[in-house]
Amino acid sequence: MAENEKIIEIEVLRYRPEQDKEPVLQTYKVPFTDDMSVLQGLQYIKDYLDGTVSFRWSCRMAICGSCGMMIDGKPKLSCKTFLRDYYPGGLRVEALAHLPIERDLVVDATDFVTKLESIKPYIIPKEPRALEQGEYLQTPQQRDMYEQFSSCINCMLCYAACPQYGLNPKFTGPGILALMHRYNADSRDGGQAERNELGYADEGYWGCTAVGYCSEVCPKGVDPANAINQNKMNSAINYFTRFVTPGGAGK
Amino acid sequence: MSNRRPYVRSMDGWWKRDPYFIRYMAREVTAVFVALYAIVLLFGLVRLGQGEAAFNGWLQYLKTPWMLVFHLIVLAVFCYHTWSWFNIMPKTMPIIFMGGKRLQPGTITGTGLAASVVACLAVLFIVRGMS
Amino acid sequence: MKRSNEPIFWSLFGAGGMLAALIGPALVFITGIAVPFGFVFSPDTMSYAHMLAFSQSWAGKVFVLAVIALFLWHAAHRIHILLHDFGVHAVTAVRVLCYGGAFAGTVIAAYTLLMIKA
Structure with a gap:
């Protein structure tokens, strides 16, 4: 050399x-x-x-x-x-x-991969759509609501940054909850209710204590802390209004 | 069979591992001082309910040097609470668009801190006006 | 998955945290420093007569209760998490201690305020 x-x-x-x-x-x-x-x-x-x-x-x-x-x-x-x-x-x-x-x-990434599969990381259409109905249209602003969260490369750095995951591996963790939000926040998606059954549990958004380090270490600027914590408000609203909103009660 | 023996590391003392975690723990520890301050106020309220002599006793107690030191520490901690509260705010809020542009984290924190300064000044002026 | 009951505690935590962030420093300065040691405000700002009159009004009662109760609930939630972070895993005991304390404080404050009649 x-x-x-x-x-x-x-x-x-x-x-x-x-x-x-x-x-x-x-x-x-x-x-x-x-x-x-x-x-x-x-x-x-x-x-x-x-x-x-x-x-x-x-x-x-x-x-x-x-x-x-x-x-x-x-x-x-x-x-x-x-x-x-x-x-x-x-x-x-x-x-x-x-x-x-x-x-x-x-x-060992088994836990991560199992959780990844469990959140249905794909678009679940609101209603069946025939080919002749054409493509889904989305405004740039609608895309901005999820685009950042779609940049995840599953590198698990955020899991290594998350003490809550370290303390309790049952917690779904930053990256996968961010990915869950990525689909929930997509205007073409209608799978929020299915996914939020996990989101609204202790293992979901509520396992997060807003440390924020996950967003700091993310090499792709995904900001999982934001993806998770903005859902706490939704989850709380749903909690208090579920008996007065049609179909809100769920489980 | 398999020779797998995945090794799980201990979480003991995890908060000392990274300055970021120490700042997080500092933020959480502020709660102890918020609780202590609320308890001091609660004592004052109970004393108020017990009559003038009891309440004056509480007022005298506030004038001791120890309580001054305590309140100076609490004041510093509350200021840190205000700062950290609005510092994490951009993470806890949904994405907001203003005039087609995404609201930046700095703007959210700045607005929160400005609101806090205004609210504090308002409280100071109202109390001054009442006395 | 079981729906979490966190929203109840988190909402109280958030309300208390917001209140503390907005006016906390001013309150501590007034009640703990400026008035007891006699600067900026007149020395009788927190006199028995003044404080009694304040607590007799409904607005005053609501304000005092909001500050004491929400600060307590805010603190209870964070201390609960803090103990979990420090590795204390007696979950039920910690919950009873933190939220029970905040609840007791709230009841005492509300009862005292109700007993202060005009």
């Missing part, structure tokens, strides 16, 4: 279930250049220093949502975070907080 090559120390939280009782830190000295991401640093470790280090990655350009990890304690996409910003101090990478560690930097 070039003469301006620098060496950075990367501490990796290792966990190999077949040999480690609990996670342990292991330090690697990685030569790097200013254009290298943390993910590239890990790839260097895997290719040249220690082939046993496990981590997830795919696109390398902040759209697949695979490479989220704790970098110096903050949830970040490792492809979007650069080694140069941690030089000369070095950095520590750990598996995403609040999620079970499967191996090294790989977390």
Whole structure:
């Protein structure tokens, strides 16, 4: 490599279930250049220093949502975070907080995926619509009501930022509730009542205490805290008016 | 069978992990002082109901240095409450459009803080006018 | 999924938080600092006669009750969450303590105000 090559120390939280009782830190000295991401640093470790280090990655350009990890304690996409910003101090990478560690930097996403399926993350039309009726029309303002919340890439950084999820994994969590709001807020959708059965439960919007860190760490500007908390008002109105509004009682 | 043994990390001391969490906890702890202040007022009200001598006792108690220190702390905490309340407000409100443009978080927080300054001044002037 | 009863407590929490955010600093300054230590306002602002007259009017009763009760409910909700955040998992005990306290305070305040007759 070039003469301006620098060496950075990367501490990796290792966990190999077949040999480690609990996670342990292991330090690697990685030569790097200013254009290298943390993910590239890990790839260097895997290719040249220690082939046993496990981590997830795919696109390398902040759209697949695979490479989220704790970098110096903050949830970040490792492809979007650069080694140069941690030089000369070095950095520590750990598996995403609040999620079970499967191996090294790989977390168990089962809970997330199960919840994701449960909220019906697709448009449920208000009424059946024939092809000849044409496309759905939507004004730019109607689109603005949900567009931001549709940018989620399921990277789970917001789950690593949410202490309420960490304290109580039954809580649906920021990302999926934001996605739920994305469909509920879509003018073409009519599935609010079905989805809000979960939304109005303790495991739904009410599990949130408005910490707000989820929105801070989101690499796509989704703002889950807003998606969730604006629904508390709706949920409260529904709670108090359900007996006087037609069809409001539900469960 | 499988060698899976997913490791769940402890949440002990989680709020010390990130300055963001410390600010959140500070916001939540303000509630303790709001409760204490409400209890002081409740005592005053009960004393008021018990007659002049009892109420004057409460008034004298407010003049002790300890109560001054207490109220100075409470005042600072209430100011932090006001700031944090309107700071989180953009997250708790539905998206609002004004003249076709989305209302920005800074505008919402700013409006809230301005409303609070106006309301506080109004209370001060009304009380001044009554006395 | 069971519908949450949080809306009841959250609404009271929100109302109290909003009231505290809007006029809380002014109230603390008046009742705790300025009047007891005699500046800005005349020393008899909170005299027995003044406060009695204030609590005899319906507007005064509503205001005093709103401040005391809503502040208590606001605080109860947050302290309840705070204990959960600190890892106290005795959910029922915490609820009874927080919301029971706020309820007791509300009843005492309302009763006292009703007993103060014109």
